[in-house]
Amino acid sequence: MAGMRKRVEPIPGEPLPHGILGACADIQDVDDVHELLGVEWLSLGCCPVNVWRDPCLSDESPGEESPGALLKEFCRPTSEHADPITVYAGAECSTMGWSYAEARTHAEASLALGEQAAVEAGFWSDTLAMTAADLTPDAGPVDIAQGVAALEGCLAEQYGGRGVLHVPAGVAALLGCCNLVREDPASGNLRTLVGNCAITGAGYSAMNTGPGNLPADPGTAWLYITGPVVIRRGPTMTVPDRPSASVNTRTNDRRVLVERTYVVATTCFVCAIQVVTSP
Template sequence: MEWLAVGCCAVRDWPDPCEAEPPGEESPGPVPRKEFCRPVTEHAAPITVYAGSECSTLGWKYEEARAHAEATLALGEQAALEAAFWRTKLAADAEDITPAGGPVRVAQGVARLEGCLARSYAGIGTLHLPVDVAALLDRDVLREDPDTGALGTLAGNCAVIGAGYSLMNTGPGSIPAEDGTAWLYITGPLAIRRGPADTIPDKAGASVNYRTNDRKVLVERTYVVGTTCTVCAIQVRTLD
């Protein structure tokens, strides 16, 4: 999936010509020029998540194996998608804004991430939080919308709390976090496209390996998760 980035170009002010100083004897210098921004093309690669069930044909029917695989995918696909997005986008493309002094408190980390995003993107972004870090944020940092139940910050950025993020907990370059620390990320808004779940095979006979008398059923779904402009990362302390 490809698209032109929107909101990544700066909007600048221009002085009122009526208030400009009258020309004097000296040259006013170079004539100011308005700056133009060339939009960049962004892209997102597909992410496929799957669940498979394997059993003996003596124990399970095809319908049971299929139901088990489908239920497994339904329960775990969000965490799998989060982990894949973290690995292929967040940790791969982030700018590390951790200060030279090392990891900061969680609330300070959120503040620095929001500042990083605000300097490069004009809209509402998305804060990506591991489950075991989100509990350390109080209501002054992360709030729930009473109408929608969505989580957000005082600055208005959305928040995603992910079990898949906790599974990864790596920094830029996929370097694992040290004990007592965690990585947080912020991006522009997310655009998620979700395909249908495909069951393979779709008939009982093809699911059986007659040499071993085992049955295998696979269920998978493909997503495309896009974001824009920038990815910022910061390391925080979790044992304060």
């Protein structure tokens, strides 16, 4: 009976709408290979803005030196960097079953659907989990509302501008229990009441590790918050780029690989906290 089945078109899919390649990130398509090898920059907006109190209006004596020279603080910008994340999808088939064009189409469709989750997993493990300050109290994980509040407080104190909340997709439903995020009608992205954008990522769910990439305990999850996210995205590359080179003559199998390089950057500070996901 299986031989009588009719071949039809595959069922198409689409990435989750609020992932890292959604509206929360500034995505720039670049062709410069140097940018795709990694980038570095001087931090902007990460220095504190202080309140100066004139000592002449207080009981303190400024002495012989200028009050400004004595009391005003100066901040040296720090160098920041982001490394490349290369994601790929490969198709393997018998040369008797698929042509090179069909194998390439299959690999391209796989990449289009899954690259967002792969970029999320790479950014989570390479950047978020490796640079975050852990806000989890000594008493242990907190509920999700307390977790979001602590993260937004951390970002507000360290940065002061709008940032991005990074949430595993498996935890996203809990954000609705306390009205923690709302969909912005203008942009279509998720925003907290403070105004930070929220990414709910499938790749984040796959990782779900804390600082140092330690796995989350059962019934818990990790949330992170960062400054703005800028993503440099290269073009897709197909390997090999011609039919003959895709065939392994020993096995008569065809292999086609499609890959793309991303450089995901954020700035200033990363905070993390562990939250409870089940009673």
